[in-house]
Amino acid sequence: SQTIHQWPATLVQPVGSPLSLECTVEGTSNPNLYWYRQAAGRGLQLLFYSVGIGQISSEVPQNLSASRPQDRQFILSSKKLLLSDSGFYLCAWSLHSYEQYFGPGTRLTVT
Amino acid sequence: AQSVTQLDSQVPVFEEAPVELRCNYSSSVSVYLFWYVQYPNQGLQLLLKYLSGSTLVESINGFEAEFNKSQTSFHLRKPSVHISDTAEYFCAVSPRSGGYNKLIFGAGTRLAVHP
Numbered sequence: 001s002q003t004i005h006q007w008p009a010t011l012v013q014p015v016g017s018p019l020s021l022e023c024t025v026e027g028t029s030n031p032n033l034y035w036y037r038q039a040a041g042r043g044l045q046l047l048f049y050s051v052g053i054g055q056i057s058s059e060v061p062q063n064l065s066a067s068r069p070q071d072r073q074f075i076l077s078s079k080k081l082l083l084s085d086s087g088f089y090l091c092a093w094s095l096h097s098y099e100q101y102f103g104p105g106t107r108l109t110v111t
Numbered sequence: 112a113q114s115v116t117q118l119d120s121q122v123p124v125f126e127e128a129p130v131e132l133r134c135n136y137s138s139s140v141s142v143y144l145f146w147y148v149q150y151p152n153q154g155l156q157l158l159l160k161y162l163s164g165s166t167l168v169e170s171i172n173g174f175e176a177e178f179n180k181s182q183t184s185f186h187l188r189k190p191s192v193h194i195s196d197t198a199e200y201f202c203a204v205s206p207r208s209g210g211y212n213k214l215i216f217g218a219g220t221r222l223a224v225h226p
Contacts, residue, residue, distance in 0.1 A: 006154075043201065043218040044155075090154055098143045098162065098205045100214055102154035 002027035006091050006103040014111055019064075019078040021106050023091030026072065031093040033074040034100060035066055038088040050074060086110045113138040113204050117217035125225050126194055132187040132220045134202030142204040144185040145214070146176055149199045158200070161185065197224045 003026045013019060025031055035047040046059045048066035056066050063082055067075045074091055086109050092100040118133040136142065143162050147155040159170040166178040176187045185202060202217040 044216045046214070049213075092155075099145060099157050099160055101157065102147075104154045105152070107152065 002093070002101065004091060004093055004101060004103040006089075006106050008106060009104065010107045010109075012109045012111060013081050015083055016080050019076070019081050019085070019108070021076040021089055021091075021108075023074040023076075023103055024072055025093045028072070028093070028095060030071060031095055033068060034092040034094075035074065035076050036090040036092065038090060038105075040087070044090065048076070081110045083110050113140075113142060113206060113215045115202050115204055115215055115217035117200075117202055117220045119220050120218065121221045121223065123223045123225060124192055127191045129190050130188065130192050130196075130222065132200050132202075132222065134185045134187065134217060136183050136185065136202075136204045138183075138204060138206065141207045143207060144176075144178055145203040145205070146174070146185070146187050147201045147203060147216075149201065149219075151198075155201065158187075192222070192224050194224050194226060196222060198222060 005024050007022055033050045036044045037047055038044050047064060048056055048058055050056050050068045053068055053071055063085060064076060064078050089106045089108060091103040094100045114137045116135045124130045145160045146158040148158045149155045158174055159168045159176055161168050161178045169175045174187055174189045176185050178185050199219045199221050201219050203214045205214050
């Protein structure tokens with residue numbers, strides 16, 4: 001069966017510091033991968049998606065970037081965090097069917 | 112473009128009472144429909160989905176949703192809720208066309224079940 005991992009689970013970072021969040025999927029090949037952000041009291045905002053290694057599409061312009069160095073690895077990065085980057089970050093994967101499966105999430109607090 | 116409206120941000124209900132969480136969508140193309148549930152500090156779990164066929168779909172834990180094309184709705188119902196159903200529920204749609212599985216989410220409905 002397929003599983004999706006995210007780490008770290010929680011992170012507290014000062015403004016201006018770099019960020020790296022990692023997501024890995026097990027038990028499947030060539031998945032579509034997604035990064036979402038969920039701000040407090042709000043719905044989910046799609047940040048990036050990837051249909052293959054090195055293929056990244058951005059949904060909204062922002063302070064963040066994404067990379068996919070391996071088939072089942074998706075990384076979310078920032079060179080300098082802003083207060084507005086705080087939130088709950090969720091990674092998800094999908095295959096040929098249209099539902100997406102989500103990881104446990106990373107709670108990021110920028111201070 | 113697609114959009115999803117969840118008409119209630121919060122729904123308080125007593126244990127063993129019925130509940131309905133409302134979801135309406137707007138789309139110029141046919142869509143697939145989903146309900147996800149999120150427990151505190153966890154990721155989203157797929158609760159149920161409508162892809163084709165019968166417009167009434169059911170989950171393993173007693174929830175059901177009915178796709179109504181004329182009213183562009185996909186309301187979620189449960190005849191008798193439990194304390195453990197307390198969570199946030201998200202309705203989502205995905206256009207049937209497109210190069211990847213794009214999901215558009217509603218803002219969520221927080222279900223609070225009281226004893």
